Amino acid sequence: MSDSRVDADISDSSPGESTAPPDDRHDDDQSPGFSGGDDVYASEVEGKQYRGTWYLPLRYDDLTESPETEEYPEQGTGGSFRLTDLPRVPRVGHVVGPSAIMLGASLGSGETLFWPVLTAQFGWMVFWAFIIGVFTQFVINTELQRWTLATGESIFRAFARVGTYWPWAFLVGGLVSLGWPGWAAGAAQVGTTALGLSGSVGVFGFSIATWKLIAVGLMAAIWLSYQTSSVMYNAVEVFQIGLLFVAIGATLMLVAVTGSWVEFANVPDAAQAVGELPEGIDIAVFLGGLAFAGAGGYLNLSQSLWMREKGYGMGNYQGRVKNPLRGDDPEPIERDGFTFRPTVTNLRRWRGWWRVVQLEHFLTFVVGLLVVAPALMSVAIRYAPGTTTDAIQMWLGNVVPVLGPVGSFLVFAILFVALFTTEYAIVESFVRNSADALYEAYGREAGWDLPKLFWRLLTAFCLWGVVIILVFTSPFEGREPFFFLVVGAAMSGVMMWPYTALVLVMNTTRLPEHIQPGWGRVVAMWWATGFYGYFSVLLIGTTLSRLGLSAFETAPSILGSGVGGYALWAAYLLVQGYTVGKSAAGKRDAAGTVADADEATGWFS
Template sequence: MTDRATRYPGSAGAMDGGTLPVMPTRELPEAPRLRKIIGPGVVIAAVGIGTGEYLLHPFITSRVGLTFLWAAAIGLGLQYFINTEVARYTLATGETILTGFLRLWRGWAPLFIAMTVIPFAWPAWMTSSAQMLTFPLGGGNVQWIAIGGLVLIGAVLTFSPVVYKTVEKLEMFKIIMVLLFVAFAVVLIGWQPWTDLPHATVQGIGRLPQEVPVGVLMSALVFAGGGGAVNLAVSNWARDKGWGMGIHAPRVVSPVTGEEEAGTATGYQFEITDTSMSRWQQWWKSVRIEQFVTFYLVTLVSIVVFALLAYKIIGVGGYTGPADLGFIKFEGTVLGEQYGEWLKIVFWTIGAVSLVFANLVVVDLVARITSNILATTYLRDHTTWTEAKTYMAAVWVMVGLGAGILALGLDQPLVLIAIAALLNGLVMVVYCVLIIRVNGALDHRIGISRPRRIVLGVASVAYAAFTVYTIVTWIQS
């Protein structure tokens, strides 16, 4: 370890260099109070709170009861470790984790662009939102509502002076809105369903219920939280939030309304001293707390409460329809019949708004990852196509792809979500291994620990096994 520390004296360790420029040394800032760093966990939770809570786990609960909620707890737990390891690299270098992958091999550039764009090109969240919006409106053209929503998302991201600030504020509003409804739902649920939860969850551990389509199970597992490239974007949001060495990185701004900040897509490292290590420990502690509370707990509580709500008002077997948004329409109708028409409207409206905000995060993260990769590799020395301009172009490419898919008539939300989940499962198999490699190359005093290597290794195997199981099941059926 002494020889290695002498050879690689900075926080980047063996990651300094590779296929990209070496990292200059700058000071690691002191960690601010915890409330000042809250943000990236909220943004990533906003994706999961929209698919897992409204669409997937309540439907599964209506089929088999509470026996599949173990998958939400475990799936979120694995993603918590992924998120914090993604953040570790940005804390140490100010680079995104994808830039770290590119230091290993430039060939990851086109592969990760494809692995990010293709799964999320399907406008699943926006289509779900549009269809849900037709419930309180009494009808409407889902395609045109969804296309209009995508254009609105593109406009919001284009005209935000500092994009991350806008995204964070919008998603914070969404989380507060959902949590207020969750608190109200707890009152409606009462105490009885909670007493059934522990036994049912333990009884179901490891079981994949045959009564539920495998695509829905795959979606519930992958999209309980973030899933796929969503987790990698934690480092992009952490950099713009100014976590650790990310304070030295430029933020993505609108080329229309904002003033671009000087800087490069590659990062900086800090010298290992007693002072910097003390600051590092505080940063690492704060980031783990931020991710555990705003991502893990908020998402898990939301999923459990919405599943219990379905368990309370619908029951097991109370809905016999297919795995589509007809379930949400049915659940809202039952709420209206039991507690008043106003609650039906509120339920559908919150769901529709929640899914729009989830799609906004999806477009943002795809544009961020794509522009970051291009700015790091092919456009590194380009004076016109800066990262901000590339980001905006990527936003509108995503809007165009989504509109084109909808124009072709592919507007079945749960089918689109299942396709995205399958593709993202494959992405997660790859990047779990790469995260171990990259964070294992950081200075040994701040790099990934052996227990965390094991957790990410288990995650990679689990996602691979479940993806293969899903593909084989689809082929057989």
């Protein structure tokens, strides 16, 4: 195998362009320094390699193993990392992709369903929670990227270094939260309504609802799209970005056509409601909205894997998941990844990479959400105030009938594309996360092949979705799509609590000083664990109470909870106390242990 190779597949990169590996120099005197830029920032030619995906293989076994000192990540239950230099830093425009997929995952959940229906019911008085949710997820998502950026390992490999049970735990949580094809079902329901195809058709002697057949077709289309690229990630990125342009453009046109922009004048009045929950709000829907003020739950964990596939930071030296049907050469995902010596040049590169990662996520994910979601909320507030229906029925039954042909067409287009985009991202996220979790927890030692495992899980998950869509019947008949969504969203919100706490503890106790999050981020993550933990306990207590276990009722003010409810709140405070204490101790113990660490660190680094 050669020392360097590029396979950009679907990209603007050319295999003929420079593929020079990072420097092998470790003497700071040989570096031209930050001001020169040559040793810190990538050239235009080098940066363009990231527009597709960039994999730069090294002779792994020939690299020096990292010592167990305070200058390198803690090995935990795994082996030692291999030493090499951090790649030079590309421009933000060269690395856009992972956050676009995350935005696509968000559009069909919180942005078109949960938050529009919540604001239609309660007005802008709940808008504060959406804003807080978006910025909280910004911090969580970028912290999920930290380990991979620094080592090239996935977040699941990082979890396995803490305890081999963690990948299994999140795998189960992912199946419970994302194992329901609610977004494909919702897109199909929108499609059948728009085309006037409601009712049933006979298939092999069975009467099957038309929306179910369309939903099955969408699942098949997702599976087939993966076969268009030799690198599985590339197909997702290209299709998702294309669908995003359609959804965002249609949303802005809808606001202009309906005149709903006038509703934004009432946003300032909602400031007085910050921190308050309206009476009668459904906690499951509200927690689902908080989880999906962005992507949410199991979906967020994909940020780590997508950046490895893209080639961010030390992920540049890890292989990508290839399509096993294409017959391409496999690319190894090294079990014990890479790390870099804390030279001045590498520290400056780390600081540059961290800025690029945050900026890419902010400009794509945060700005995208703040444009699309409030726009759709304004339409819902204007045309469906006080609605008592679920989100899909609100759009189809309350909003569409009072709009003209153009407005109705745009609503149908936005809902269909947004729901399909989210289902696409969910299939991608669930399969990629689960394949990696299984591989790191068991499959690697068993001799499994990661690309084949990915492909088999993709096929199995799509077939599972088809079966659930076709056989599901219950007292919720006629509301199946949104029922699927509420179940998945609520579970996603609960799932975010433990992994946010785990990621914070891991990043402050197992990473060296120059790679650790700054104090501003540590405090933000304390907030995130408290935020999702609080609403998770509320949901758990409310759910148990509705099941007849009234002793577990949890009151929003804590006081007034049942005996079991107080036990739940005590568990919450115990977890929060441990998270705060452990992460603060990790920051304290690491202070001053790495020379020149201030080249890479900062208050919000």
